[in-house]
Amino acid sequence: MSTNANGQRRQMHLNLFIQGIGHHEAAWRHPNTDPMNMLDIGYYQRLAKRAEEAKFDSIFIADGLAINSNINFGPFNNFFEPFTLLAAIAAVTESIGLIGTASTTYGEPYDVARKFASLDHVSKGRAGWNIVTTGNEMSAHNFGKEAHLEHSQRYVRANEFLEVTRKLWDSWDDDALVVDRRKGMFTDPSKIREIHHKGNIFDVRGPSDIPRSPQGYPVLVQAGSSEDGREFAAKYAEAIYTAQNRLDDAREFYTDVKRRMLKYGRTPDQLNILPGMAPIVGLTESEAKEKEQELNEYIVPEYGLHQLSKSLNVDLFTYPLDGPLPEVPSVESINGGKSRYQVYVDLARRENLTIRQLIHRIAFGRGHGTYAGTPEQIADYFEEWFREGGCDGFNMLFPHLPHDMERFIELVIPELRRRGLFRTEYAGRTLRENMGLTRPVNQFATTPIKIG
Amino acid sequence: MSTNANGQRRQMHLNLFIQGIGHHEAAWRHPNTDPMNMLDIGYYQRLAKRAEEAKFDSIFIADGLAINSNINFGPFNNFFEPFTLLAAIAAVTESIGLIGTASTTYGEPYDVARKFASLDHVSKGRAGWNIVTTGNEMSAHNFGKEAHLEHSQRYVRANEFLEVTRKLWDSWDDDALVVDRRKGMFTDPSKIREIHHKGNIFDVRGPSDIPRSPQGYPVLVQAGSSEDGREFAAKYAEAIYTAQNRLDDAREFYTDVKRRMLKYGRTPDQLNILPGMAPIVGLTESEAKEKEQELNEYIVPEYGLHQLSKSLNVDLFTYPLDGPLPEVPSVESINGGKSRYQVYVDLARRENLTIRQLIHRIAFGRGHGTYAGTPEQIADYFEEWFREGGCDGFNMLFPHLPHDMERFIELVIPELRRRGLFRTEYAGRTLRENMGLTRPVNQFATTPIKIG
Structure with a gap:
């Protein structure tokens, strides 16, 4: 049984990717689901609470900056914007990570940095940022741009964007807030600093207006698997949502990205690679296959x-x-x-x-892995990918929500636990602690303090 | 007793302006307060819940886009960013309005429009937007600008910004989401439209990616009282936070802005003018004055x-x-x-x-009204301003939080209720309903539907 550097048994990480009422593109037409849930915050809160009971690491919210041109035939993204949605979920949960998407192409680093710092404070250390350069060209037209920035230029911008946000998150030392009532000293001026970032794209003076957050930074997540995307991930990402259908491909990706980390001075355990998986659970294999077939009839x-x-x-x-x-x-x-x-x-x-x-x-997950089988078969599949160097866990794209998540929690998670592959309790209080990630050292602090 | 158009008795509106641990600039040094509350979301949630029990119309969160250069000597804004803060409060409240600040100078209309639409959905119709052009010149340096945009240019931008956001909020008809499972029709294509806004400043195609929200738009709030600010408020604002110390000044402002509304085809009852008020409540007048004196000793x-x-x-x-x-x-x-x-x-x-x-x-409220007195004296003051054409209610800037809010709720609100000046129950479910504001008609809809 594999163990990590601390001698603990290595266990898989599970992320619940919440996309409306499920990832199957025709989920909204099936009697299992209630499409009006998409406008009910209570529905999202219940999903997150249930995933927390089951000890998922995190929930994840995708985002676009334009309507899906296909909306007449079905929903695509959620109807809520990620920060408002995740903060409302933070208020009713305690342990589960809250990962939201924000664009480096259409955002401003100062704005994005403070929103994640705030979400990390609101959630007491559970924020994660899915960094996207935005794939949808329609977004450009909503932001006064003639055309969408070219792919590699988006990554150039993303790199500098990350550099700026990390400086802003480090612009306060962890112990800058002194609150000395007697002296009348609220903060220590030597521990808060302007960052004076002047790059090719951004010019940001700082400092942040928000004290350094419980996790230092949100957990940095990335999803692109292109050459630019892999390099960016190797440099910054602490989790990757990736799309592979075959273990061989997953292994190639896993090995390649983890190897690239070395040149940035990072150790492979500081990145969790989580391929997408849309499972269809049946009590028998034929029930699972029938269910798969039935879902597609609604397409x-x-x-x-x-x-x-x-x-x-x-x-x-x-x-x-x-x-x-x-x-x-x-x-x-x-x-x-x-x-x-x-x-x-x-x-x-x-x-x-x-x-x-x-x-x-x-239709099940836009190119992510799908697998229809019994709980044992699905656990076998998960175990093989996890033990054979294909992944550190999975990004779960349930076809119907909450239905398929319930089935998975009731039938598959117990099997994963029997095999020692998945936690029974959270290891810590923050998302970093639960994902086995270190808290970033402040790049500017002269007397770095470790919290949490 | 004055009544409104529906024959209901006119009552005052009260807004709780939450600024850290109170508005008095030395609040953080006083044993009454706990400055570390500024990093505790639970503290903000408890304040909002208490204000909701007392039937305040709303809470309000100010915002800056730069650190206060004076932070070594005390806090200024909250440490949370408004959208994440308000969404986390929405999750634990049911009726109180949630008004957040967002800048038209440093924001993008598409981004701001969708965040407020989302907050309005999250809160089921309780969002409000305090529209600011941003007064702090430091902000420019955090957004890659050499200098802060000049005052009147900021208002030119704000006007077009509002035009765009209103178009985006109206880009979906209220009944555009049809969810016809049998036909496979999720939305009605004739009821969602691109806005094709092309102005001097903004070029935004739309539509929004979020269905029209419970209130249509968030309640639009404004605070500037300059010539540009008054004109902007007359055109757009549904509530104004203003700063007057004398009833004569308040009356002049009230009359002037309400008169200006006419040329925009608006009726005066569609705007609530709420001067800021920092009350110090004592059981006797001398106790109140002593308390006022004591607070200032911490400056x-x-x-x-x-x-x-x-x-x-x-x-x-x-x-x-x-x-x-x-x-x-x-x-x-x-x-x-x-x-x-x-x-x-x-x-x-x-x-x-x-x-x-x-x-x-x-020190009590940065130029807003302050008044130290007994509950009866404070109620007299409120009643005079309210009945004599100075205001439609008050924006409450309590010196210490939660201490001074508690005193006000326990001692002054019962007196206001005895005089019939303040509600005992919420009139409706949305902020618009509670503030007596109509739900905006969709400027594009061919078959406008009224909800709520």
């Missing part, structure tokens, strides 16, 4: 065609649904999600899928 | 000198503390808070105050 083909056309940058409406995927533009032409493009094309080519088959395959 | 003169020097754009450290206020630059030279400048100068000149006296006078 509106227009929705899938539209999403896929966007992702592959080709108009699939002009091709027969039951014919093969046509030639598609090269990955260089893609200025949105390059990783998603690659997953879709590989899947179709490898398995010779028709357009309809591809739509059905990605 | 750190450097703090007051620093704040006042910034507000008046003059270095007061070079003048004797017990001498008169020197000549100060004209209001035209002020590019921060022009209203605050005017209040301070008027106060000093009118009452021939020394610098120290002026610091003490503004």
